Amino acid sequence: MATELSEEYKKNFEMIDVVQICKNVLVRISMMDYEKDGGTSSEQLIFPKKIQAKGTKLINRISEQELRLLFIEEFKKLYVELFYSIETPTVYKFNFRKSYETIKTDYKRQSALLDMCIFERSANVYNRILNIEFKHKNLDIKKLGKDILKLMQEKNDGAFILLLDNTNKGTFCNANETGVFNKLYKSFSGFQINWNNKQKSIQMIILSLKQEKLIYRTINKTDLINLKDIFFLKNDIGNINDINGNGWNNETI
Secondary structure (H helix, E strand, C coil): CCCCCCHHHHHHHHHCCHHHHHHHHHHHHHHCCECCCECCCCCCCCECEEEECCCCEEEECCCHHHHHHHHHHHHHHHCCCCEEEEEEEEEEEEECCCCHHHCEECCCCEEEEEEEEEEEEECCEEEEEEEEEEEECCCCHHHHHHHHHHHHHCCCEEEEEEEECCCCCCCCECCCCCCHHHHHHHHHHHCHHHCCCCCCEEEEEEEECCCCEEEEEEEEHHHHHHHHHHCCCCCCECCHHHCCECCEEEEEC
16 A cells, blocks of 8 residues: 555545445435345345244344445445455554453554455555445444444544444433443544544444434544534433434435
């Protein structure tokens, strides 16, 4: 990877509208059929079925894989002049072996993986311009935290894209600190010393499949002193419809 970013870098990053791609994805993912239930959708991709509870229950399997696949398809439609890789090794090395409390950068360990990386090409050199992590549901703090740490530590701009099946009481923040915002606050505040490159930004996009809505905002290094307000920690918020303001935008597709 080149050590200096070309002038094309800024132009290409500014023209990557991650939110618009996510809107397109949300339209498509909301139209998808389920193997278990059948349907007549024109969308070729479907959600598969999954057997759980020791083989006694059949459910729909929704995951970050559908989210990533559709994102890549929409990205390729809009940005034919850019390039991408998947499961991309990070530049920095990390230790993710134990609990959330032990997550850290560690040059003695090994590179982690980024779900997707977008590149611009200058002559015959590829430059990373955006790192992306995809996640599904209100996952545990370790899985969420390590993705936030990767995006903060790597020098390039980042995007964290989370798909929720639905939102209800306590989804975002609550007194038990089990909400998505509770965990994002803990991760950004706990790893703020790892923020690499004060000029970069991290885009946050959260989609609700059933409600067909998404919220989004950008976090810069200067925002790290205002995380409690950004993540509404003074409130008990469950529904995605209640997230508006503090830099967040709320849109229905």
